[in-house]
Amino acid sequence: MLHTCKMCGGILELQDKAKIVTCKYCGTRQTIPCPDSERIAGLYEKADGYRRALEFDKALALYEEILNEDSSDAECYWLALLCEFGIEYVEENGGEKRIPTINRMQPVSVLDNANYKAALQYATEEQAAIYKAEAEEINGIQKGILEISKNEEPFDIFICYKEGDGQGRRTLDSVLATDIYELLTNEGYKVFFSRVTLDDKFGVAYEPYIYAALQSSKVMIAVGTKREHYDAVWVRNEWSRYLSVIKSGAKKVLIPAYKDMDPYELPEEFKHLQAINLGELGYQQDLVRGIRRIIEPAFQQEEKVATDPLMQRVVLFLEDKKWDEAEQAADKILREIPGHIKAETAKLMIAMHISGNGDFGAWALRPPETPILDILGKGSEAEVKELREYLLEKLPEEPEKLYNACIEKYESAQCSEELFPCVEVLRSLKGYRDSKKLWSQVRERAEDLRKREQEKYNEIMSLASSNIASDVETALRLMKESSSPLIKAKDISRCEDHLKMIHGAAVIQRMMWILLGVTILVSILFSVFVLLD
Numbered sequence: 001m002l003h004t005c006k007m008c009g010g011i012l013e014l015q016d017k018a019k020i021v022t023c024k025y026c027g028t029r030q031t032i033p034c035p036d037s038e039r040i041a042g043l044y045e046k047a048d049g050y051r052r053a054l055e056f057d058k059a060l061a062l063y064e065e066i067l068n069e070d071s072s073d074a075e076c077y078w079l080a081l082l083c084e085f086g087i088e089y090v091e092e093n094g095g096e097k098r099i100p101t102i103n104r105m106q107p108v109s110v111l112d113n114a115n116y117k118a119a120l121q122y123a124t125e126e127q128a129a130i131y132k133a134e135a136e137e138i139n140g141i142q143k144g145i146l147e148i149s150k151n152e153e154p155f156d157i158f159i160c161y162k163e164g165d166g167q168g169r170r171t172l173d174s175v176l177a178t179d180i181y182e183l184l185t186n187e188g189y190k191v192f193f194s195r196v197t198l199d200d201k202f203g204v205a206y207e208p209y210i211y212a213a214l215q216s217s218k219v220m221i222a223v224g225t226k227r228e229h230y231d232a233v234w235v236r237n238e239w240s241r242y243l244s245v246i247k248s249g250a251k252k253v254l255i256p257a258y259k260d261m262d263p264y265e266l267p268e269e270f271k272h273l274q275a276i277n278l279g280e281l282g283y284q285q286d287l288v289r290g291i292r293r294i295i296e297p298a299f300q301q302e303e304k305v306a307t308d309p310l311m312q313r314v315v316l317f318l319e320d321k322k323w324d325e326a327e328q329a330a331d332k333i334l335r336e337i338p339g340h341i342k343a344e345t346a347k348l349m350i351a352m353h354i355s356g357n358g359d360f361g362a363w364a365l366r367p368p369e370t371p372i373l374d375i376l377g378k379g380s381e382a383e384v385k386e387l388r389e390y391l392l393e394k395l396p397e398e399p400e401k402l403y404n405a406c407i408e409k410y411e412s413a414q415c416s417e418e419l420f421p422c423v424e425v426l427r428s429l430k431g432y433r434d435s436k437k438l439w440s441q442v443r444e445r446a447e448d449l450r451k452r453e454q455e456k457y458n459e460i461m462s463l464a465s466s467n468i469a470s471d472v473e474t475a476l477r478l479m480k481e482s483s484s485p486l487i488k489a490k491d492i493s494r495c496e497d498h499l500k501m502i503h504g505a506a507v508i509q510r511m512m513w514i515l516l517g518v519t520i521l522v523s524i525l526f527s528v529f530v531l532l533d
Contacts, residue, residue, distance in 0.1 A: 002045065003032050006082075007089040007098035009052060019075075020126055026098050031127050033075045040066055047079070054233045056083040056104060057240050077119035078131055085110060085138065086237065100138055104241055105145050105211035110138045145205075149212035155192040156295055157184055158217035160238040162229040163195060169465045172458055176259060176278055177223045182488075183284055184291070186337045192217060214242055218295045220254045221287075223278070227265045236267075243269055253294055257287070279454075281416070281447045284338035314346050315377040318355045326350055331418070335488065341381055345388040349376070351405050351422070352391070403433060410442050415483060416453060419446040457486040464495045469506065472499045 003012040003021070010025035012032065022029045035041040043062050050059035060083040066076045081087075086104030091097070110116055116135055120128050161177040164170065174195065181193040192213035198206055214220075220242045224230045230239075239254065246252050256270045259278040266275060276287055310333055317326035327350050333343040349355070349372070357367035368375065368387065375387050406422040413419050419442050426439035460482070463475035476495045479487050 031075050031130050056086050059083045072122045074119045074123035077115045081115040102141055110135050145208040148208035152212040154216035155213045156189040158192045158213050158220045161223040162232045162235050172225045173223050173229055221257050223257045225260050230267050281450055315373050321355050323350050341384050345384050348391055416446045416450040453484045453486055469502045
C-alpha cells in the first residue's frame with residue numbers, strides 16, 4: 001500500500017510495520033493505517049483519494065466498510081472522524097506547516113464524537129497522544145466557528161447551487177438561483193444565497209456562515225441543470241449535510257429544483273423528495289405556494305408593494321380606462337415579482353375591461369360592496385385574493401367578450417407573460433365554445449415563448465459574462481432592445497459595470513505597452529549615444 005501524508009499528500013517513507021511516521025515534506029508527525037490484506041489496503045487508498053478530493057461522503061462510506069470487517073481499527077475511526085468534520089489541511093501563511101480547517105461543521109464537539117472515542121479506545125498510547133493533540137486543535141477551531149455562527153441572523157431558506165463552470169463563467173444554475181433568490185426575497189423571506197450573502201466575506205473562512213445558515217434554514221432549494229453539478233464537491237457538501245440534519249430529526253425540507261434534465265437523473269438521495277421543474281410555466285407560483293405551506297415570510301410582499309408608485313399608476317390607468325398603459329405597468333411589476341397578486345388581478349381586470357364597479361354588469365356579475373379600485377390599491381392580500389377568485393370562478397354568464405379578448409391576445413402576444421391571464425381566464429370558462437382547446441393552445445404557446453425567452457436570456461447572459469469587450473457590448477445592446485420579462489434592470493446594471501471594468505483594464509494595458517515602448521526607445525537611444533561617444 002502506498003502511504004501518503006494526510007496533510008500535504010507527500011509520499012511517506014515507512015519503517016517496518018510502523019504506525020506513526022513523520023512526513024519529510026511538511027514535517028508532520030502522524031498516524032498511518034496498517035491494513036492486513038490487499039483488499040483493505042485498496043479500500044484505504046481509494047478512500048484516501050476521495051478524502052483528499054474533499055468527497056467526504058464517498059470516503060466515509062469506504063471507511064465504514066473497513067470498520068464492518070475490523071471494528072478495532074483505531075486509524076480508520078480517526079479517518080472517519082476527519083470525513084465527518086470535512087477536515088482539509090491547508091498551508092499556514094504560505095509555509096510548509098499544514099493546519100486543519102473544517103468544511104463540515106458539526107454541532108457536537110469533536111471531543112464527544114463517537115468515532116473519536118472509538119479511536120482512543122483501540123489506539124496505542126503513542127497513537128492516542130497524536131489523536132488527542134489533533135482533536136484539541138480541531139476543537140479550538142470548532143469553538144471559533146460556533147462563536148461566529150451564533151451571532152449570525154437566522155435564515156428561512158438556503159439556496160444550494162454550482163456557481164462557476166470551471167472556465168471562469170457563471171453556470172445556468174447560478175442564473176436560475178439568482179432568479180429564485182430575488183423571487184423569495186421579494187416575497188419576504190430571508191434567503192442564504194452565497195453569491196450575495198458571502199459577497200462581503202472576502203479573506204475569511206466561509207464555513208461559520210454556511211454552517212449557521214444550514215442550521216437555521218427551514219427549507220433548502222437545491223438548484224441544478226446537470227447531474228454533475230449536483231455531484232460537485234461543494235454542492236454535495238451542502239445538500240448532503242442538510243439531509244443529515246433532516247435525518248437527525250430536524251423539521252426541515254429539501255426541495256430539488258431542476259431544469260433541462262430528466263428527474264431520474266437527480267441524485268439517488270433525492271428520489272423520495274418532491275422536486276420542482278424550473279422549466280415549467282408558472283413554477284414561481286408553485287414554488288412560493290409550496291414554501292408558504294412550510295414557513296410564512298417575515299412580511300407580506302403584497303402589503304409592501306401596495307403603496308408602491310408603480311401599483312398606484314396601475315390603479316390610475318385602470319380608473320382612466322387606459323388599458324395598454326395599465327397592462328405595461330402591471331407587466332413591469334410581474335417581471336420583478338412573479339406571482340404578485342395585485343398585478344395579476346389587475347391583468348385580469350384589464351382583460352375583462354373592468355375599471356370600476358359599474359363595469360361588472362357587462363359580465364352579469366354583482367359588484368363587491370367596496371369600490372374595486374380601493375380593493376386593488378389599498379386592500380389586504382386576502383381581500384385581493386378573494387376578488388380575484390370571484391372574477392375567475394363566478395364569471396361569466398355571457399363570456400363572449402372575454403373569449404374574443406383571449407383569442408386576440410393569443411394571436412398578438414410577443415412574450416409569455418402576456419398569455420398568463422388568458423390561461424387563467426380560459427380555465428374559468430369551463431367548456432364555453434372551444435375554450436378547452438384554446439386553453440391548451442394558449443398554454444402551449446406560452447410555454448414555447450417562455451422556452452425561447454429563456455434560451456435567448458441564457459445566450460445574452462453568456463455573452464455578458466465574457467471578458468471580451470465586444471461580447472459584453474453586444475449583450476448590453478440586446479438587453480436594452482429586449483422586451484423579455486427575464487431581463488431585469490439589475491442585469492443591465494451588472495453588464496454595464498462589467499463593461500467598464502473591461503475597458504478600464506484595456507486602458508491600463510495600453511498604457512503599459514506605451515510605457516514599455518518608451519522604455520525600449522530610451523534604451524536604444526542611450527545605446528546609440530554610448531556608441532557615438
